[in-house]
Amino acid sequence: MRDIVKTFFGIKALDNMTLDLYQGEILGLVGENGAGKSTLMKVLSGAYQPDSGTIIVDGASHKHMTAELSKELGIGIIYQENLLVPWMNVVENIFVGQEISKHGLMKFDEEYKKTKALCESIGIELNLNKTIEKLSVAEQQFVKIIKALNENPRILIMDEPTSMFNLEDAGRVLKIVETIAKRGVSIIYISHFLKEVKQIANRIAVIRDGKSIRTYDNTKKDVNLDAVVSDMVGRDASMFYAKEVHEIGDVIFEVKGLKVSPTSKPIDFDLRRGEILGVAGMIGAGRTEIANAITGASRKYGGKLYYEGRELHISNPRDSINYKIGYITEDRQKLGLMLDAPIVENLTVVGLQTKIKGAFVNVRNFIPLVKDTIEKLRIKMSHPMMVVKSLSGGNQQKVVLGKWLFTDSDLYIFDEPTRGIDVNAKTEFYKIMSGLTKEGKSIIMISSDMPELVSMSDRVLVIRGGEIEGILEGDEISENSIIRHALEVGENENAG
């Protein structure tokens, strides 16, 4: 791949990305959330078309990929998500879309034989007649691998293949990956588990902010993980936002023994008046689950919440709204907005419960009420009756925040507040957040954006596997320390 550029709404997801891959090698691809790994995969699969750059396979260069071309060139991808049909058995799943048939009649015997041979060749034992829903997560992962292999790929991209496994199963996957590579298939192995990558990769490529930073040789499996980590996070000072400093008050909100599932470990933390508490962790670490449990968006299985020493009884979102907790959810289109409704209607949807009295309403009369909110957030629009769908991402996100400002929340929980919005809108958002804390409001900010976490947070809570891995304060807050806590690196290397 040479100089691949891919822009989304003015944001460079891939910025002159260049990668090489040799036959039969395992290339470990590492980078933090949003570094561009999944965009890269989608460019290779033909799902996205790059703005510029070339993809060269065996000397033949291509401007972009299509799904057909990608298949023809032998590029196979194993996605993190499960794309199998749950009620079909293993064999049927493997042959979906390329069934073996004669005169339109299925030849299950032949499919079964081929699958069996494939399994044996790489050492997987599976009951091929079981339906997918009856298999364990690990077995399903094997099915995905077999399915990809069945298409005789020359290049295989694996996205977090072990993320849901216990150590033993992960070990099996790693062995299988090595077996596949030995047969001459080149593998791009994407993972958050650096130790795993070190264990199997021939080379390790670090990408950050859509650029390839450095490639390490790991033929002797002796790469220096510390160097890899600093490459993953090292950024220019220009990427950080300079937050104004102000006085932080006493502890105002406490979480004690919070359990997000029956089996999860209890979580304790507190929040001070005027503080921004960053919550860091890799995707899937369980950060959103904590926010959902606090706000009553999903059930909590234990633990108590206190605000100014008073216990809060929250069993659904209505309760948390009554306690003046605002929850700016992660997926604004799915969870936070009515896309076909006017701005004013979206801004007042929470206020309808709290601020607006009486049974009779007229949306037109709301317009003067939301004027302050719109001005404060500087939402760019032609009229408050405009439908939210026609706003830019940044302005849509402001509307989501606006509904909580409108109802005068005291505690704000942001989940990925600036995901998918451009740099200018980000800066505006940070100003608004600083403004809120100056007014004495407190913020819990879940984020995968490193510069955002480092520059905005007064303290950072790092979550890994649903547990608090560390609380960083003051000078301890750096990209390096966050990523070290979020990933499994360093001290306990021998403990496994």
Add this chain to the structure above:
Amino acid sequence: MPDNAIAREHKSIAMTLRDQRVILLILIIVIAIIVGSINPRFFGVNNVVQIFQQISVTGLLTMGMAMLLLTGGLDLSIGSIMILSGVVMSILITGGTEQTASSIDSVKSVLATDNGIVPVPAAILIGILVAFGCGIVNGIIVAKSKCAPLIITLGMSGVYYGIALVLSGGKFLAFKMAFEPLRVLKIGGVLPVTLIIFMFLVVVTWFLINRTKYGRRVVAIGGNEENARLSGIHVDFYKIATYAISGLLCGIAAILYATRLDSITAGGGSGYELDALTGAIIGGVTFDGGKGSIVGAFLGVLFMGLIKNSMNVLSVDSYIQTIVSGVIVVVAVIISNIDNLRKA
């Protein structure tokens, strides 16, 4: 989206022309002019009043259906609820007297209190409460089970129809002219009071959706249910309330039905739910909820009624009428969906 004058002020003429309501209104006017020029009787006061009377039963059901569609719901049992409510009224008024040719003559001038179980107003009230109760039951099942309302209410339709069959013994039940006063009462000698009731309830429905907190919440739920929940809206309660209101409208529709026909049979409600659904969808209310308007739904019903009436006025064969209605419904839905086609 609500009916909103301000939203409309900010639309260009081209945008206005894409509004389902505007398209429907134009279609209605064009059809009226064509039919009227062929047969001038069409524009007679009596015929116009008749069109509105003919749509009043379906129209009330459509109002309920439109509200449900706005929450992202649906009720396929509204025809059965209406009939069950009517059967209960009949039994309470006449003691379950069968409608026969002779009984029509014999009771023509008698107000039926002789073998009635309760006075007529009480019977009406109980009938309406039954419909209200059916709505609540549907609402609770749909909201609490989180199952698809389409299939739940289809099943409940069978239940209510069955109860109506059992109660009526499958016979045509009489109302013994109990609703005669309602039928003959005309404001200014022209406007039947049943028509006034229908139009009044259309306005009430519009008001509920556009001018009350309840209505805004209903639209918010249809627009994005998860967002509504996270915004502190008691989603289940509002769903159940909307099914209940739709049930209430079914009960009132039963009165209009009884007034028009003076008899009722368990099988008489079939087809009403689909007519109501068609009317609402032609009027631009969408299946996915949150989008559409009460005015649109009303115009949709009016449009369907107009087509039927026009064909009567033009003496089209009744079998052919069925085919033509079907074709026109399909064409109207395609035209009203033109905005989405352009986007694709």
